[in-house]
Amino acid sequence: MKKSNEPVPVPAVHPGSPSVPSAPLTEQSVGDMLIYKNNQLIAVNKPSGIPTQPDKTGDLSLLERVELYAKSKILLIHRLDRVASGIVLFAKTPGALKALNQQFQDRAVKKTYLAVVAQRPPENEGTLLHHIQKNGKINVSHAGETSTPDTKPAELRYRIIGESDRYFLLEVDLLTGRNHQIRAQFAAVGCPIKGDVKYGFRRSNEDRAIHLHAWKLTFDHPVSGGRVFLEAPPPDETLWNYFRDQKIIS
Numbered sequence: 695m696k697k698s699n700e701p702v703p704v705p706a707v708h709p710g711s712p713s714v715p716s717a718p719l720t721e722q723s724v725g726d727m728l729i730y731k732n733n734q735l736i737a738v739n740k741p742s743g744i745p746t747q748p749d750k751t752g753d754l755s756l757l758e759r760v761e762l763y764a765k766s767k768i769l770l771i772h773r774l775d776r777v778a779s780g781i782v783l784f785a786k787t788p789g790a791l792k793a794l795n796q797q798f799q800d801r802a803v804k805k806t807y808l809a810v811v812a813q814r815p816p817e818n819e820g821t822l823l824h825h826i827q828k829n830g831k832i833n834v835s836h837a838g839e840t841s842t843p844d845t846k847p848a849e850l851r852y853r854i855i856g857e858s859d860r861y862f863l864l865e866v867d868l869l870t871g872r873n874h875q876i877r878a879q880f881a882a883v884g885c886p887i888k889g890d891v892k893y894g895f896r897r898s899n900e901d902r903a904i905h906l907h908a909w910k911l912t913f914d915h916p917v918s919g920g921r922v923f924l925e926a927p928p929p930d931e932t933l934w935n936y937f938r939d940q941k942i943i944s
Contacts (some may be wrong), residue, residue, distance in 0.1 A: 724763035730924055734790035735783060736760060736768065739926035742779045742903035743869040760784055772798065775874065775888070775929070780807070780908025782925045793916035798871065804912040807876060808928060808943065809852075810905035811885040814897070815922065817852050819853035822879045826872040835874040837882035848872045850879060856942040861888060863937050865909075876906060888933070905933065909943075926935055 732736035769785040784790035824837035825845035849869040856863035881893035889899035911924045928934040
């Protein structure tokens with residue numbers, strides 16, 4: 695998922711295990727996820743397994759947990775898939791929400807992800823352009839080449855920044871914000887994300903997470919106008935740690 699003297703990087707905190715929590719997080723554990731906070735905004739490093747907002751499962755969402763931590767009403771700016779990890783930014787005021795929504799609409803917010811795939815992408819770096827069709831009944835998106843009335847254009851840039859004997863680490867700049875966009879687009883080019891059986895990976899990860907992490911988020915502060923740079927480390931997990939040990943990520 696960083697004001698007077700901006701831009702300044704904001705240190706991030708490891709969120710701990712990415713697995714689905716067996717009990718509701720305490721106020722302190724939400725504090726451990728915290729990477730940025732002021733009077734207008736709050737950002738956390740979400741572990742996988744927690745829904746960003748309330749859903750039909752009834753599980754305590756990240757939004758609800760942050761509201762308990764902040765002891766106030768919190769407003770959702772953007773979403774992150776339950777099975778993914780990384781930065782989620784919330785607004786504390788309607789004004790901050792309006793300002794950030796406008797920045798997202800104007801593509802003034804830069805969102806950078808990390809993704810791990812088993813198949814090498816078509817090129818070492820490039821741009822993927824598709825048209826996304828969402829099936830809301832089963833919550834799956836299809837990325838195709840053809841535009842139809844029920845599709846939306848989807849664009850991302852990527853580059854390979856590391857590899858192991860079996861996997862490739864990608865840095866992904868998301869240029870549009872479609873449902874399951876990164877997952878669907880890489881699946882469409884034969885490179886489903888590790889653990890993402892919903893989009894064609896051969897088997898799930900033990901903790902049911904997928905190797906997709908919202909790594910960096912850059913935007914303008916809604917009051918000062920200064921550029922904010924946020925960065926959240928990936929989970930403490932074997933493959934992420936391999937790339938961390940290679941000094942590719944921190």
